[in-house]
Amino acid sequence: MNRFSYFRAESVEGALAALAADPGAKLIAGGTNLLDLMKYDVEQPSRLIDITQIEGLDTIGETTTGGIMIGALVSNTTIAYHPLISAGFPLLSSAILAGATPQLRNAATAGGNLNQRTRCYYFYDAALPCNKREPGSGCPAMEGVNRNHAILGASEQCIATHPSDMCVALAALGASVHVAGPEGQRTIAMADYHRLPNGSPERDTTLVAGEMVTGIELPAGAKRFAEHHSYLKLRDRLSYAFALVSVAASLQMDGRAIGDARLALGGVAHKPWRRTQAEEVLIGRPADDETFATAADVLLEGAHGREHNAFKIELAHRAIVRALSQAAAGTPQSQSDKRIA
Amino acid sequence: MTLRTLAPDDKIGITISLNGRPVQVEVDTATTLLDLLRNHLALTGTKKGCDHGQCGACTVLIDGERMNSCLKLAVMMDGREITTIEGLAEGDELHPMQRAFIERDAFQCGYCTPGQICSAVALVEEGHAHSREQIRELMSGNICRCGAYPNIVDAIEDVMAERRGQFREAAE
Ligand SMILES: Cc1cc2nc3c(=O)[nH]c(=O)nc-3n(C[C@H](O)[C@H](O)[C@H](O)COP(=O)(O)OP(=O)(O)OC[C@H]3O[C@@H](n4cnc5c(N)ncnc54)[C@H](O)[C@@H]3O)c2cc1C
Ligand code: FES
Ligand code: FES
Numbered sequence: 001m002n003r004f005s006y007f008r009a010e011s012v013e014g015a016l017a018a019l020a021a022d023p024g025a026k027l028i029a030g031g032t033n034l035l036d037l038m039k040y041d042v043e044q045p046s047r048l049i050d051i052t053q054i055e056g057l058d059t060i061g062e063t064t065t066g067g068i069m070i071g072a073l074v075s076n077t078t079i080a081y082h083p084l085i086s087a088g089f090p091l092l093s094s095a096i097l098a099g100a101t102p103q104l105r106n107a108a109t110a111g112g113n114l115n116q117r118t119r120c121y122y123f124y125d126a127a128l129p130c131n132k133r134e135p136g137s138g139c140p141a142m143e144g145v146n147r148n149h150a151i152l153g154a155s156e157q158c159i160a161t162h163p164s165d166m167c168v169a170l171a172a173l174g175a176s177v178h179v180a181g182p183e184g185q186r187t188i189a190m191a192d193y194h195r196l197p198n199g200s201p202e203r204d205t206t207l208v209a210g211e212m213v214t215g216i217e218l219p220a221g222a223k224r225f226a227e228h229h230s231y232l233k234l235r236d237r238l239s240y241a242f243a244l245v246s247v248a249a250s251l252q253m254d255g256r257a258i259g260d261a262r263l264a265l266g267g268v269a270h271k272p273w274r275r276t277q278a279e280e281v282l283i284g285r286p287a288d289d290e291t292f293a294t295a296a297d298v299l300l301e302g303a304h305g306r307e308h309n310a311f312k313i314e315l316a317h318r319a320i321v322r323a324l325s326q327a328a329a330g331t332p333q334s335q336s337d338k339r340i341a
Numbered sequence: 342m343t344l345r346t347l348a349p350d351d352k353i354g355i356t357i358s359l360n361g362r363p364v365q366v367e368v369d370t371a372t373t374l375l376d377l378l379r380n381h382l383a384l385t386g387t388k389k390g391c392d393h394g395q396c397g398a399c400t401v402l403i404d405g406e407r408m409n410s411c412l413k414l415a416v417m418m419d420g421r422e423i424t425t426i427e428g429l430a431e432g433d434e435l436h437p438m439q440r441a442f443i444e445r446d447a448f449q450c451g452y453c454t455p456g457q458i459c460s461a462v463a464l465v466e467e468g469h470a471h472s473r474e475q476i477r478e479l480m481s482g483n484i485c486r487c488g489a490y491p492n493i494v495d496a497i498e499d500v501m502a503e504r505r506g507q508f509r510e511a512a513e
Contacts, residue, residue, distance in 0.1 A: 003370070003371065006353075006370040028417070036393050036412060101397070101482025102407060103407050104412075106408050107409065107412065107413070239477075240482065335478065336477075
């Protein structure tokens with residue numbers, strides 16, 4: 001670990017001022033991603049700004065419009081088991097419980113999960129080139145070991161994936177991210193929060209320097225998906241592994257037909273992968289495998305596999321069909337009994 | 342709490358409640374809670390396996406919640422209550438989970454055991470595990486290279502059953 005100074009912020013304003021004062025500073029919340037990366041010298045902040053003592057960012061509450069506001073410091077465990085979330089947005093609870101372990105979820109915060117970095121092996125190895133870590137140095141993953149890498153939306157510079165499970169559910173639920181910065185506050189739609197790598201893979205999100213996340217808002221309207229949802233995560237072990245492919249599926253049923261749909265993939269791109277066209281082909285159609293396969297075709301259109309990850313295209317296709325049928329039947333994937341029904 | 346800035350070479354005094362006793366120590370910014378426990382306070386019950394949040398050997402309870410002490414900075418623990426494996430017994434009376442691990446032979450080399458036991462104590466308190474499947478899933482953050490998993494689940498089931506019995510007695 002490099003040497004760094006430490007500042008304990010007591011307010012959002014204090015944290016923003018400390019960020020503005022030192023371009024090498026980083027916020028620390030649960031520390032489960034940042035300290036891991038610092039131990040590998042991947043992250044070398046000159047200063048850590050401890051935001052965990054800031055008051056008012058650690059609660060979950062209802063908004064005036066019936067939505068839910070989750071403070072940036074709420075732990076992943078608290079979100080997953082909170083009655084407002086497990087009743088109104090069970091897809092989010094399920095996705096969080098599919099990720100990491102109880103110890104990590106206790107420490108991990110909403111804001112930290114949103115801003116966690118990729119698990120690409122080359123990004124993690126500071127001795128090797130990586131365009132995300134060191135722009136312009138190259139991407140060994142292209143021709144190297146790329147089993148957990150992107151099949152959609154990748155660029156010439158980077159084929160890394162965003163590893164979060166929580167964010168896939170947030171994308172499907174149409175959440176928005178509340179941000180504070182030197183210019184004041186703004187709200188970023190979840191679809192725009194993470195970005196594709198294009199020519200600047202060093203940037204994971206559209207957060208700009210000096211800004212911080214203060215909360216995540218779930219829209220009241222997303223409660224209509226509470227009955228028909230599933231988070232299906234496929235990985236190399238049954239527990240405690242990042243997704244090769246994950247699917248967040250939410251349906252609103254209209255008898256046997258689909259009234260409305262939301263669909264997002266994890267483990268396949270630099271951001272949670274969602275295309276509204278794939279949702280549109282579901283609406284008004286009977287909830288059967290043929291309909292689901294059509295949606296999978298649309299969502300995966302243009303997918304490109306490499307030596308070790310080409311299997312993920314077919315895997316994703318099947319996982320989408322399976323997750324949608326679980327959602328339609330009202331039998332979401334259990335995150336403890338791993339049998340896939 | 343006062344606002345503090347700490348330079349890399351500075352040491353800062355923090356006060357933690359460690360296994361029920363107040364402890365004051367000086368740490369620098371980069372010291373993890375795990376290294377504080379093992380290297381500075383000579384509490385070597387908590388083990389270092391991976392140092393990256395992957396194995397659970399370093400699991401301790403922070404304000405009652407299980408966490409990986411290798412991914413916590415000591416400076417950020419000021420004012421917190423920390424319980425390690427050394428703090429579970431009451432004098433010579435082992436914690437029920439420690440007794441159950443011995444009775445069920447829930448270890449071989451024992452390296453993962455302090456973390457397993459701290460994790461299991463928290464799991465019972467959390468109350469989300471109601472079947473063997475759920476115990477296994479909610480203990481997935483503790484890796485055992487010796488593969489003592491079936492006996493670990495047995496030990497945890499024993500403690501959960503014991504507790505249900507006690508609640509029943511108390512209610513009657
Ligand atoms: C072994 C292991 C397995 C894991 N498995 C999974 C898994 O299966 N699925 C999954 O989804 N995740 C998994 N994780 C990742 C875990 O979810 C993240 O580490 C965690 O969510 C990060 O949250 P944190 O609060 O600890 O963040 P920190 O480590 O404190 O911060 C992470 C990043 O976010 C920034 N940040 C923190 N808070 C804010 C804020 N409010 N505003 C702006 N930036 C902020 C920090 O500056 C830093 O860059 C795993 C982690 C480990 C170590
Ligand atoms: S030493 Fe902390 S999880 Fe392995
Ligand atoms: S008993 Fe040896 S690692 Fe678990």
